[in-house]
Amino acid sequence: MHFPFLSIIVFTPLVAALIILLYKPEQKKAIRITALSAAVFALAMSLWVYFTYDKVAVGYQFIEKYNWMPALGISLHFGVDGMSAPLVLLTGVVMVTGVMISWGIDDRPREFFAFLFILASGVFGVFASLDLFMLFFFYEIAVFPMYLLISIWGWIKTREYAAMKLTLYLFIGSVVSMIGALVMYWTSGMHTFDMLVLETAKFTPTFQKIWFLPVFLGFAILGGIFPFHNWSPDGHVAAPTAVSMFHAGVLMKLGAFAALRVGIMLLPQGAIFWAPLIMGLALVNIVYGAFIASVQTDFKYVIGFSSVSHMGLVMMGFATLTPEGLTGAGVQMFSHGIMTALFFAAVGMVYDRAHTRQIPELGGMIKPLPLVGIGVIVGSLVSMGMPGFSGFIAEFPIFMGMWKTHALVAIIAAISIVVTASYVLLVVRRVFFGKMPEALEGHIAPIRNLDKIALVLLMTLMIGIGLFPALIVPWVQTGVQHILALLGGA
């Protein structure tokens, strides 16, 4: 048995949450320091996992398996492949930056960090789980803290509504998928929830066609797929900054990832059958999301809808079922996670100081907040898929995949690039350049050092991947090979 890296990564936040709950509510500083050290530790571990992952050996690595309940074939089975390793790393990065940016939370920070870390444990758990039961277990753990985080620390105007909407949407999705998973379990007759075994179950094509849709869409709700995307912009906007980062940065990937792992990988025939439909839905996501984003006046809603659009690209990548598309989707999950985390961090910093997010009421922010401005500019370049940034590495292969399957889809989807470029640049110009409104003059305090570190970290990653795609693409490609084998072999 090797060193249990993945268990440690998964349970570090949970243990940290428990420790945090043991502090007295007044010990705010100790709570924050504990939170940050746990996050840094988890990030360090996930970095280690990422860089020691053997790209030549392919397949699942760092495997740990403990029998949890042999009677039903439930085991605590962890392992990462090329698809999930970047996502584990992403979660680590977002966790650290999220804690840094939430340093200023003063209302019950004990509960805030505890809930945030329970959420993080759930997210790590889903990315690392190779057991279907455990995947649901962690998936739900990731859902419910969301409700509390948004409704307690969120934006006062919409938090109650948005939190409840989000929770119900996600819960409905997950229970629908759960029924599908249980049906798979009993139909396979293998008496195991081990996904590596279930992959070999050879479900009949009819079965796969019937159950693919509920399972895939159930998870894809969390990935923000049209027409179930409605919860996501509301949720993003209502959530406090760190939670928006987590939410758009990591949680939506959770949905996409689970849809891939359970939907496409366990029911490949169904995926092939329904791919045109998924492609259609994703196309609506991409184009419609971009258009809606371009007419928003609230800075945060712009980012919220741009997430819908960008997650559409991930779904599109899946639906092409081509090596290019899947690779692009894998990279896009990582790239979008970092990008959107940065965007929401920046929005939060602006809002905390200007107390408004209405784009017409902002302006000239680059002067008092230079680093935030640069961050948003970098994010925008990533967002529109500019070469040299991570967005390009992600989107280009997805478009290649689309072109290979349906050229027309690629052409329509390409509209979104133009729209995206127009609205992100518009936001940058209106918020960061131009003349600062008089009401804000002199009220904009500089950002904290921790905020700066967080921004720089996120920017570095986006530019780093853009310049050195070899830092991520080979990983994703090994994961894609496995998926293609399942699709082809089925």
Add this chain to the structure above:
Amino acid sequence: MAAILPILPEILLLVLGILILIIDPFLKRDTSRRPFLGWFSAGGLLFILAVSLLLARPTAPVLVFGGMLRFDWLGFGFKMFFVFAAGVTTLFFMDTDHLNRRAEAYLLLIAATLGMCLMASSADLVMLYLAIETTSIPLYLLAGFLKEDDKSTEAGFKYMLFGALTSAVLLYGFSLIYGFTGKTGLYDLSTNFSTFNVVAVGIIFLVLAGLAFKVSLFPFHFWAPDVYEGAPTPVAGFLSTASKAAGFAVLIRLFTAVFPAISSDWSLILAVLATLTMTVGNLIALAQKSIKRMLAYSSIAHAGYAMIGVVAFSKLGIASVVFYLIGYVLTNLLAFGIVGIVGRLTGSDDFQAYSGLSRRNPTLGLAALVAFLSLAGMPPFVGFVAKFFVFSAAIEAGWVWLAIVGVLNSIVGLYYYLNVLKYVYLYRMEDQDEEHHPLKVSGTVVIALVILVIGILLLGSLFGPWFGFATKAAMSMF
């Protein structure tokens, strides 16, 4: 010695009850020594739990006392958690005015527990009926224990009227069984019910009516909200957990022992009942303003979820019901415990009373979080795995639609449970001055809350061994 092992818990309960009666006169009223009664009961129940677990474990199922009782894992398992629930309830009693200083309250609780233990292991119609009455009568009294409180009196009276009526119906069903077969032993009857004819239908309906009252299945659920609302809160907690589980124990034994041959016929009836119970319970719970009534309807809904496992009627199905009930007992005891504490400290059971709870007492807020999320079926609390197993059993047996109804219902449930948490965590007190209105919780209650929270987390994460027990109980039925 070996002969009394099967009823060791019952004997010890009786002894404990008598000891309480003896001690009572020696502790003068309104002195500082009265809490001793509560500690004595709780300690006694803990002792019974430990001794029974050590000495009185069953092996192979065996009929004892002339076929009156069956000594098996199902009965034993249920007994153990009745005693546990009674112990925890005792701790809550100690924190409740008008109950804590009265020896009768503890005595009645123990008597009811004794009846439940017998219910869980009865293998004969006569014994079963006696056990049900032994359970019910002390509970009627407990529900109406607060004599000065009209609502409590009403609750006691209503509970008794409904209870008496359904007991009569149940008895009528039993008499039909005896009339048609000439037998009273549950395990002799299965050969007499091999076809689903008019007699079987009639008997099943009559018996179901009686038991449906106990477990508050639709359409025999009407008493629950009124009784839970009026009864002292710890009593309501006990009613909604142990008493309901006892009903399920009987239900499981009756249907597996007497009607196994026609399971495909009655399971449809039960499936419909389960659907209606879940749906009605959840939908009406949505509209409640009082948290006790909300919990009453939620407990109706939970009876429906547990029923899904009975419908599945397989080893996994029965095991999942048992596991569900264990989890549900822990969770609902915690929920009612919190309601009791808040009710006592704020004098109200409305949702408003929970505003700012997490600021007034963060630990109590967290306990509420655990209780309500577990009820909603969220991991890592026991509610999630319990539901997962029940739905899994349904799908194994081919009841996919029932599982879908179940998950849809759990979404409705999630809504109103989160609503409570909204008050606890989000809303503020009117003057936003929670810091000067801290809620002080007594030590006894803290013990109970800690035990329950740990139990909920333990069963929710390390569920393997516990489900093993449940499976053992289920195996003894087939």
